[in-house]
Amino acid sequence: MTQSTAQVHPAQAPVTDQPMLVVDDLRTVIQTARGPLKAVDGVSLILRKGEALGIVGESGSGKSVLGRTIMGLHRTEGPITVTGKVLLDGIDVQALERKQLTELWGSKVGMVFQDPLTALNPVKKVGVHLTETVRKHRGLNRAQARERALELLDLVGIPDSRRRIDQYPHELSGGMRQRVVIAMALANEPELLIADEPTTALDVTVQRQILDLLDRLRAELGMALILISHNLGVVAGRTDRVAVMYAGRVVETADARSLFTQPHHPYAEALLAAIPDLDEPPHLRLAAIDGSPPDMSAPPPGCRFAPRCRYAQDDCVAVAPVLDGPGGHLFACHHPVNAGSLPDERGER
Amino acid sequence: MAGSGSMHLRPEDERVLSVEELVVEFPAKGGQTVHAVSGISFDLVEGETLGILGESGCGKSSAGRAIMQLPPPTSGQVRLGGEPLTGVGGEKLRQARSQMQMIFQDPVSSLNPRRKVKDLVAEGPRIWGRQVSDDKIREVLDAVGLNPDVVWDRRPHELSGGQCQRVCIARALMLDPRVLICDEPVSSLDVSVQAQILNLLEDTKARYDLSMVFIAHDIAVVKNISDRIMVMYLGKVCEVVPSGRLAKEAVHPYTRLLLESVPTAHLDADQQEQGVPSALSAELPSPLDPPSGCRFRTRCPLATELCAEREPELRPAGDGHYVACHHAEVVAQRPPVATGLVEAGA
Secondary structure, three states: OOHHHHHHHHOOOOOOOOEEEEEEEEEEEEEEEEEEEEEEEEEEEEEOOOOOEEEOOOOOOHHHHHHHHOOOOOOOOEEEEEEEEEEEEEEEHHHOOHHHHHHHHHHHHHEEEOOOOOOOOOOOOHHHHHHHHHHHHHHHHHHHHHHHHHHHHHHHOOOOOHHHOOHHHOOOHHHHHHHHHHHHHHHHOOOOEEEEOOOOOOHHHHHHHHHHHHHHHHHOOEEEEEEEEOOHHHOOOOOOOEEEOOEEEEEEEEEEHHHHHHOOOOOHHHHHHOOOOOOOOOOOOOOOOOOOOOOOOOOOOOOOHHHHHOOHHHHHOOOOOEEEOHHHEEEEOOOOHHHHHHOOHHOOO | OEEEEOOOOOOHHHHEEEEEEEEEEEEEEOOOOEEEEEEEEEEEEOOEEEEEEEOOOHHHHHHHHHHOOOOOOOOEEEEOOOEEEOOHHHHHHHHOOOOOEEEEOOOOOOOOOOHHHHHHHHHHHHHHHOOHHHHHHHHHHOOOOHHHHHOOOOOHHHHOHHHHHHHHHHHHOOOOOEEEEOOOOOOOOOOHHHHHHHHHHHHHHHOOOEEEEHHHHHHHHHHHHOOOOOOOEEOOEEEEEEEHHHHOOOOOHHHHHHHOOOOOOOOOOOOOOOOOOOOOOOOOOOOOOOOOOOOOOHHHHOOHHHHHOOOEOOOOOOOOOOOOOHHHHHOOOOOOOOOHHHHHHO
């Protein structure tokens, strides 16, 4: 089963230009007191230039570790072992020296984290956060850097940027702070932005503003986006393609619309059914998923969702399903749901 | 009275819990005052679930805690089954409090990490000096979906977040409360576990004849569990609406903004890409110095001079539906889906 989830389906491979990102059989293993923990266990992805990919999963599914491994923040070092390949615009991220890696950050790939307050240095003004990176990467002088910082603040929609630039992080609201963090990530015009739960700490009205901002920036700057979230709703309207992760693996990936309307993996289906729908009448019984996610230091054999899956049969425990499927809609399941929409050979249910 | 008023209150003899003119203020530095809750009223009838919905800083948690007198409100009346809780102290308050139990957001940190599940569950009655039989503990653990044989001797760190929340609910049930106050009980849980706990709360409420106040920021969650929803903004009530009518019939501009902001995963197959209207960029005003008149006016596309001068009072907007907005009629005429309100007003 080591190889099973690793195959990149030919339908996904772009025919023309070089992909922005190729992730091939990526594994991130963390040594813990309780033994090796396979946080990411054989993930393969391709992201085209300018494309937006959503990665959804519950806590512990490995989605954040995947994002950080793509960035090169996790590499074979200390308790962490990374195998497999991450090719960022053709560059093998895991093979880079630390110094080359820092050059890559900012110019090729930028990252936005969940908590904007801890991502900012409380004793530095907003402007310093922005000028630091552009001076280092672009060799601008002080005045030029400040101009660039103001430009960036305007770009991310911070009103009154000339005043804000000299304020400290604590003087800004959560939404404004997240805009500053996004401005930092954009300072050197990365071709790929990885946003890990960028709106989770924010209120719903502010969340919409930040998601709108990411949409606009993607359109204006033509960058690719990986949006990592536990919230399926956040990802639904904002990405071209979605990958659902469970216990360190991608269990289903498809274009956003078919994944949300015609999920084939029982986990994806169950996850959608568990969210209350605003348009349904109140007091509807929710379709909860029994049990809890597996302990990743001792994951179950075969399909990892099998112990919680209501369709599970003997073969699910025996053989891990391969991520495969027709027309770019891939799923790792022996007994897919919504099989009516599948071509005959897989439509077994 | 501003975004307050008391028109939506039910006859006094039907109320289990009644809160009138509740004000919660906290001192801030420089002699300033945080106006967390500013004169709101609400009630709860037997067997009802009242959802309190709002974003951070709207005062929903302060209101929930003020019911429990944690801390006592700055002013206003709280009555449980006709008995006043405000202004009474000591033993009488202690007696009354056991009839109301609270469930908090972070289940792990609300449990003493050094105690075992069996002792955590029995703690309430033991404090009251009551004998607690193992059978009773088992019965309650069973009722919250925990296997007593498995969790009996476990400590909180050996349980998942969802299981800890079940223990918290079991603790609350041991005292046979009348009212359960849940403050963001599922917001720290994963979607799949969240559904389990929401189902459990519905079951528990029916089985133990409880009335419930459910405080949360997630609109779909609040809608699903509540009978009636009170929407709060900056310490005031915007709208009180039966939950079945929230999505289509809400008329307060703030409620509509919330509804329009919710990202949904429930896409229809034939639906076009989500029409996401441009959001209002204005910031939430400071609760140190809230706007005059209607507190939402600084972000409201329909605001007029009237809104700055006079605070809107809750007035009827349909059966069991009340709204505190001078321009609710304008909103009511717009289509209930997205775009209309924000774009036209901006």
